[in-house]
Amino acid sequence: MDAPHNAPALIEVKNLSISTKTRSLVSNFNLRMQPGDRVGLIGESGSGKSMTASALMGLLPEGVSATGSIHLAGHAGNLVDASDKQWQKIRGKDMTMVFQEPLTALNPLMKVGPQVAEIMTSHKSVPSKSAARSKAVEMLESVKLPDPQRAARAYPHQLSGGQRQRAMLAMALANKPGLLLCDEPTTALDVTVQRQVLDLILESVTELGTGLLFITHDLSVVANVCDRVLVMNNGQVVEEGSTVEVFTNPQHPYTRGLLAASDLNATDEKGRLFTVASAAAYVPPTENEPEPEDLAQLAAVSAEATAGRPVLPLPAGDEPVISVEDLHRRYPVARSTLFGKPSEVHALRGVSFEVAAGQRFGVVGESGSGKSTLLRILAGLDQPTSGSVKVAGNQISGAKERDLIQLRQQLQIVFQDPMGSLDPRMRVRDIIAEPLLAPGQKVDSAKQRKLVAEMLGAVGLPRDAAERFPHQFSGGQRQRISIARALICEPRVLVADEPVSALDVSVRAQVLNLLSDLVDDYQLTLVFVSHDLGVVRHLCDNVVVMNNGQIVESGSTEQIYDNPQHDYTRTLVNSSMSLRNELSLR
Structure with missing residues (x-):
């Protein structure tokens, strides 16, 4: 519950502006918090939210300066002008911060x-x-x-x-501390761990009466944790108010766009996810939102709206595109002591499934579940210890590299981090054309240029993008380049490994819509690997759930999400957050 507005402020920020010598990063940021307040600061990459948090902690990088005022309860003077010695007395005691990546924040x-x-x-x-x-x-x-x-x-x-x-x-x-700043503290965590950490943060700040400033791009997390919200765009706060008020009745077009793109339960009349560009038609959640069990029916209706893609059972005699039978993968682990016994990790334990042509097949699981090992084996990048794996007519088990030339054409991968999978020294035209250089491909330079131009058009990038380098593009554009490269040799199977987990919500919606369109246009079989249940539910028609190297449950998307049978699946589904669910539970 908010303290009276005239109560002494825990922190008061007035007209905070942050800039380098050449450009403004944040303009006229204002914030007033009382003890126990829980405020969300939301926005996409580059909006200025993390830079604002750095200024509030006195941690601005070299060459970046701030003007305005920051006043913290118990400390006289303007903290914008505070010396390092003064900040050392404050940081870690009266004001503390939890960062996105704890491994870099802790002393190794x-x-x-x-x-x-x-x-x-x-x-x-x-x-x-x-x-x-x-x-x-x-x-x-x-x-x-x-x-x-x-x-x-x-x-x-x-x-x-x-x-x-x-x-x-x-x-x-x-x-x-009186004030806790959390900067994307759960972004890199699995869904069950995210839910546990969020519950823990809430429990801890409530018990201590600590003020919480929670910085994130995930609106469902804000709906779960925060009472008040500030929306940032291009270094400015464009909207603020109570969480329920802002999320159910957004006044600024950017806020409406963020909400629309975050809401995976809502689709337009064509069954596509809303983006910032198409958000005008989006209807935000209301305070009289249905209870969570009714939301399952809404989502099922939403899934039907993406129709035109039901997958029929395999006709008699038709082979599946992917067939995996009793797959095992063990890795040896080095001895921990000189005289200790060597051990092994059993990454996959008796995995079996089939994927029909044209299917959108989801693989869901948390870190360590075995899904990445499975993906590597499907792509011929690793060999199973035992079991049979057949992909697009290619037997992978026991195959040598020369035997997998056809597989390299038939199956392509889109990775999680586009920057890590694109050569920074190569121009985009060469990156996209690279699969055409594989053995068995005979494409002259004129046809190669034509195919690159076609693929750039297919993924919504301009022709002149071909002459640029990866660093000259945004994260979402780089992922489009990865998709273009994957599709240029017309594969039958597209494997997407967490392809949107590193993207902002508005870009995520665009890339998911693009993937969905391309799967239909090119008649692809899609294997979509993710820990984000909301994304898998929107995109896939069949799902397998992995835990400790085993498939613990499999079936149609609706069946798995609406009526999970296994305890682990139930935990995953219950831990997963959606914007409408979190608002309905407030």
């Missing part, structure tokens, strides 16, 4: 317990070093780390991503 050479203890001893909030060590274990226990004593003795790399984020939260809350 220092055990976790001493790192939590150090934040207390440096601010003298405990009487002695031994008291700090004891309190550090208590803090690790308070953030629900299993075996906190062991976690305290571990180095950051020995913990999982979710455990590292819990350790970061323990450090941030160790001195009971």
Whole structure:
């Protein structure tokens, strides 16, 4: 519940502007928070939200300066003008931050317990070093780390991503700060871990009465966590108000566009996801939104609207495009001690499934479930330990590289990180044409140029993009280049490995619409690998759910999502967040 507006402010920011010598990054940012307030700061990449957070923590990079005023309860003067010495007394004590990637924020050479203890001893909030060590274990226990004593003795790399984020939260809350800033703290986490960490953040700030400023591009997370929201675009706050008010009755076109693109349960009259450009026709959620069980029916209706793509059972005698039978993959693990026994990781355990021609086949699972190992084997980039794998008529099990030339033409992959999969030294025309250089392909230079131009048009990029380099494009445009490269040799199977997880929500909607159109236009079989259940539900007609190297459940998308049978599937579905669900539960 909000404190009275005339109550003393925990933090008050007035006319904060941030710039380099050549350009403005943030203009006239204003914020007033009372103790216990939970405020969301949302916007896409480049909107200025992370730069604003850096300014609030006194962490602006070299060459970036700020004007305006920042006043924090208990500290006299304007923090915009504060010295490093003054900030050292504030950071970690009265104001703390949890970053997006805990592995880069934690000291890799220092055990976790001493790192939590150090934040207390440096601010003298405990009487002695031994008291700090004891309190550090208590803090690790308070953030629900299993075996906190062991976690305290571990180095950051020995913990999982979710455990590292819990350790970061323990450090941030160790001195009971008045204000906690969270900058995309759950973006890199699996859905079940994300839900646990969000619940933990809420529980912790509520218990301590801490103010929370939550920075994210994920609107469903804001609907879950925050009471008030500020929307940033191009360095300016374009809309602010209560979360329910802004999300159900957006006043600014950009806010409506963000909401439309975030809402995977809503599609236009053609069954396509809304984008910022098509958001005028989008109807936001209402305060009288149906209960979550009714939303399942709405989503099913939405799925039918994407119609025109039902997959029929395989006709008798027709072979599936992909056939996997009793697939196992074991990896040897190096000895941990000189006299220890060598061990192995069983990444895939008896996996079997078939994919029909034209099917949109989803593979869902969290980190370590085996889905990436499965993808590598399907693409002929790894060999199974045992079992049979046949893709587009190519037997992969036991095949040598020379036997997989046809597979390289029949199956193409779109990777998660387009920048990592595109050669920065190559022009786009050469990147897209690269699959045409594979053995068995005979394409002269004139036809090659024609095909590149056609593919650029198909993915919605201008012709002159062919002469540029990958760094000259945005993340969404780079993913379009990856898709063009994948389709230029007319494959039968397109494998997409988390292709939209690194993209902003508006770009995500565009790329998903593009993939859907291209799958239909080129009559592709799509294998879509993701941990995002909302995306898989929108795009796929059949799903397998993976856990610990096994398929624990499989079936049609509606069946898996509306009536999950396995405990793990139920946990995944219940942990998954959608904008409408989170608003309906407020």
